[in-house]
Amino acid sequence: MEKKVLTVQGKRVAYIDVGEPSAPPVLLLHGFPETSLMWEALLPAIRRCGYRAIAPDLPGFGQSERMREASTWESYMDFITRFLDVLQIKDIHLIVHDWGGLIGLRWACDHPVRVKSLILSSFTFSLDYEWHELAQVFRTPQKGETIIAENREHWLERMRMLIPGITQEQLNDFYCIYKSPESRNVALELYRSGDIEKLVPYQEKMNRLGCPVTVVCGEKDKYVPVSFAHTFRDRITHAKIYTLPDAGHFVYIEQPEKVAEIIVEHFDHHNEGGTSIE
Template sequence: MDTPASPQESLRGAWSPPLPEADGFEHAMIETPGLRTHVASIGHGDPVVMLHGFPEHWWQWRVIAPAIAAHGYRVICPDLRGSGWTEAADPRFGPESQVDDIEVVLDVLGVQRAHFVCHDMGAISGMQLSYRHPERVRTMVTLAVPPGFMEFSPKVMRAFEHMPKLLMHRPGRSLRYLFSPRYMARPLSEQAIEAYLRPHQRPELEQAVRALYRGMVMAVSFRLVGGVYKRMRLHPSTLVVFGRSDWPFTEDTVRRVCRYHEKHADRFELAFVDDAAHFITDDAPDAVTALALDWFAREG
């Protein structure tokens, strides 16, 4: 006789493709004009919003979110436009498409102000929100991405070696190369890579890769190079975290490009994690959790 599926297994199977396993999360679709946003949440208390990187989704926070929720927080992990199980009617991207989406979703959820933990692509939207609506950001923790006011240095250019491939991405071309030792201090299991890339079984997600990088990532990169954010003041308390193996963002380089932070930010700190590279949430989830909780407590 077949064993009946548990309620959680049945729920995962209701999504297409099925959601990867992660205990304790609740899943919902938030309906807003032109967008259906998949949101995974866990816990109760003050809100913490986690914005994933590329090519990741809510599952990036499978270890960190429950650990933070256990300290009395409600952790909200949306799939950003062009990622995970979120569905957009319009395939185009503008420089602020994702931050616009985040604001609307938070309004629907009744979240006026929150702590934020953001990685990679999600850090772009977190930064934009910090500048646009600082009153909505209680604290900000960004991972593996320098702040918008960074000083330009040729030493950081190697960090963008992956960009040409993504700008020219063709549907069906594997994104597995992004999880190579170049970006990870510890090898990721085949099961984890499959979980991250599973949503790319959806044709619309494959089509979104080029649009995302051409319409949003490149546009914001030009703003960074042009010094747009240097002419703005960063008000929310911001912690920027890098893995010590995240070459070329060595500690010396990061401290150098952020050396004038007092001119540009009210409250800003840097932190560095041993044995971690770009995908720091997989390499060192416990360290990220500890740093975030400490920042919430000190600055919140």
Template sequence: MNSTTVRGATIEYDDFGPSTGVPILLVHGHPFDRTLWAPQVTALTAAGYRVVAPDLRGYGRSSVTPGKVLLADFADDLAALLDHLGVERAVVGGVSMGGQITMEFQLRHPERVRALVLSDTSAPAETAEGKEFRNQLADRLLAEGMDGYAHEVIDKMLAAYNVTALPDVATRVLEMMCATDPRGAAAALRGRAERPDYRDVLAAVRAPVLVVVGADDVYTPVAQAESIRRLVPDSTLAVIEKAGHLPGVEQPERFNAALLEFLAARM
């Protein structure tokens, strides 16, 4: 594990694999940390790629910025981290909120993108109802902490059947959620509530894009992934069977196979 200060925040990150390998930047979702990507880090580095996986500000072991953190803040943090590492261009991939940060990165730093990986995410701007929900949830997390929320949503983060079928995975995901600092989670929720519409951004992407979704994702269903695929001129869709919102941890072998096939063909 490594640490650096970017834009006033201390960011903890992993940097694995050969320095000469194609760099891949992996962006976790809410409310997780970089260890969400452990199965992908193992597979990618074994295939010769360089993998950078940070804890976003407010998550994992990175420092907390209370109040509100916009997706633009996260994207600029990632660009600054790449600067620190001397990486000009990378494959950038994210899941859920991390996918939206990846789209924001494409908006703000398109010249740094070799390819995109968008897992279980959505492109439209937040709705009025969604904005109210996220701000109320932020208030709740600050007042109550993470535990109650984490246990309420575990059967949506994972496909409900995987909570019992994959108890070790469910435990690991719950532990990540419960360990998150409520101030960081709340700040991200308030910022995410103000996210813009990324559909025009996606339509303008000329880099190759892999769209991944769990077949039984209830947060961002297959139909949303298909809508992203239709928007992007050069895109591939992989539907991961027997998975929900986090196919990279629920079905890592299938997820990794789709990812490695895409990279081998396009990098």
């Protein structure tokens, strides 16, 4: 899938843009080690619902250059604002996965009037969450630098086992975050900025999110257990939760047809003037 390119604060950002320019925009934020290509199978469904799908390679991932500043949680939140400003987009629907959820949901809490609806997957905002084993290693100086520099063929083999249905094109794109010491440092900076305590002031902000919310989770997700989706709904009681029994962490790639159905249902219940395209 062809990516477009624009400049944000002097740095190249690659992104996918599908749909009519005048259609209501949907911003899709990937996680680690993903890129915009993770959404490839879902973009036609969003377009058919009458929306415009915009999926950037976050800075340092895929074909996007890293930011001038450190690649922290907060820097990526600032990037969202700047990226939308360049595109001259004010209000969005937001679809996120993994780190995209942590980044995107904090941004949504800070800009609630700009977010029309949310589709969330493989994320948590719980103060009880403990980083999974690999994340803990990434967050540890020296250990993180060692393990993230693993052999490419070993990484590819592990990803094929971890993400059923992934294409070679997606694998090659995802590997970009591992290809050099500079790109690997982007990932380490992000994980090392991810202190769960930073979510404390967002607990009350989250309670004030009144937009439609859909949560999609894989029952076999070993990085963010499905129980955290239900913990989230304890706070956002209007959230609709869908659990896919044969899916793991990467639900958008593992079961794209089922997730596309959920996305269509989500937008069918929140049609702000988008026109369905057959």
